Amino acid sequence: MSSQFKVHIVEDDKTTRRLLENVTSMLGYDIKSYENGQQAWDAFQVERPHIVISDWMLPEMDGLELCRKLRESMKDSYTYFVLISAQKRSRPNLEAAINAGVDDFLKKPIGSDEIWNRLRVAERILNFNQQVKRLESLIPICCYCKKVRNDGDLWEQIEQYVNERTGADFTHSICPSCMDTHVRPQMESYKQSLKDKARATAE
Incomplete structure (x- = not known):
């Protein structure tokens, strides 16, 4: 995995946050951590991370609201959003998360393998997204008639x-x-x- 990807961790539980920090830093990511949704949103507007790993239940602004605001503000870049939840993954919860723009999920208690797997998927999707953008930016033009x-x-x-x-x-x-x-x-x-x-x- 590559340090070219910035990861923002948003978790108010100190133990879970420390686990996420340790695993992502060992994998070579450039990471920053926040204890509530408002801090993360303020930081996002400045830094635009590639990946956000956020708890659902947070002080000041919960994970779903953070994801909604993130999606509404994105223009040229895409941020992969992983939502952490201790709740049972019921259909209404899944629908609410997907409608908010969540890409993937982690369920508490979190294991290091699960974090690694989600980050691998995130990298794959982000790399694919960048390739598509590069292809879309190429316009085939005839070198003779310029059509x-x-x-x-x-x-x-x-x-x-x-x-x-x-x-x-x-x-x-x-x-x-x-x-x-x-x-x-x-x-x-x-x-x-x-x-x-x-x-x-x-x-």
């Missing part, structure tokens, strides 16, 4: 491609480099052809 391949595997002008996705319209102009390289030589050639025609007519 772009769209989602339907059809080739279209780049202006149309951008307009369909952003609503932006293009105004065409000519940059100084192309003016010197292409336009002015064409204009000079055209002027010369007119002179040649005029000279030929006069003769």
Whole structure:
């Protein structure tokens, strides 16, 4: 496992928090711990951890509310959220957690193997998410005609491609480099052809 992932632990029980800290630090993660949901939420807005391991029942803000706020605030990045609970995993509890945006669960009492397994899954999902984002950011463009391949595997002008996705319209102009390289030589050639025609007519 890699230290490139930041893990925030949110647990008010000192014994459980210490266990989580010990296991995650031994696995090489960059970790920080908080005793209540409000502290964790304040820290999240600044640091944006990759993984949050949070108890359900917390002072000031419980784990579900923390997860909801986290999901509402996420834009460009994704945080994997693991919820800890001592409660029986009933259907209503599961539905409430899933609706809040929880990714995975840990049940008290927690064992080190369970923590390790959840973190492995979290890393796999986060790595996959990053790969998808990189692929989505690549736009296939023809190196000859500069047409772009769209989602339907059809080739279209780049202006149309951008307009369909952003609503932006293009105004065409000519940059100084192309003016010197292409336009002015064409204009000079055209002027010369007119002179040649005029000279030929006069003769």
